[in-house]
Amino acid sequence: MVDKFNLIKGFLNDMEISITKEDKAEELVIVEDEENGIKNLVIDCEAPIVVLEQVIMKVPQNKNTLYKRLLQLNRELVHGAFVVDEAETYIIFRDTLQLENLDRNELEGSIHALTLALSEYGSELLEYV
Numbered sequence: 001m002v003d004k005f006n007l008i009k010g011f012l013n014d015m016e017i018s019i020t021k022e023d024k025a026e027e028l029v030i031v032e033d034e035e036n037g038i039k040n041l042v043i044d045c046e047a048p049i050v051v052l053e054q055v056i057m058k059v060p061q062n063k064n065t066l067y068k069r070l071l072q073l074n075r076e077l078v079h080g081a082f083v084v085d086e087a088e089t090y091i092i093f094r095d096t097l098q099l100e101n102l103d104r105n106e107l108e109g110s111i112h113a114l115t116l117a118l119s120e121y122g123s124e125l126l127e128y129v
Contacts, residue, residue: 011104037118052095077114
């Protein structure tokens, strides 16, 4: 059986995305690719899925109009979605992928979707702060 955690780490190395922290017991890595706006992206192998999460920003005081806009933006995203954590403290980009058949293209597509979302909507989201 292929070790999916090491497979994902290999994909990240091939994509030249830096692994800044690793927890082998939890099968979790934190990565960055600052050139593309990725900072502290958590990639967590939670069989049968892999979860990607990156904090985008704190939830601002005027959150009602922001929540509506996030729902609208989610419709435009290629992969993943903008979500709010349970405590309504942070807006997070989150994506989940099937771990069993995961390939490099799928992982790369998800990470590129985050990069694209940040480049297209980052400035707009910061206006809510």
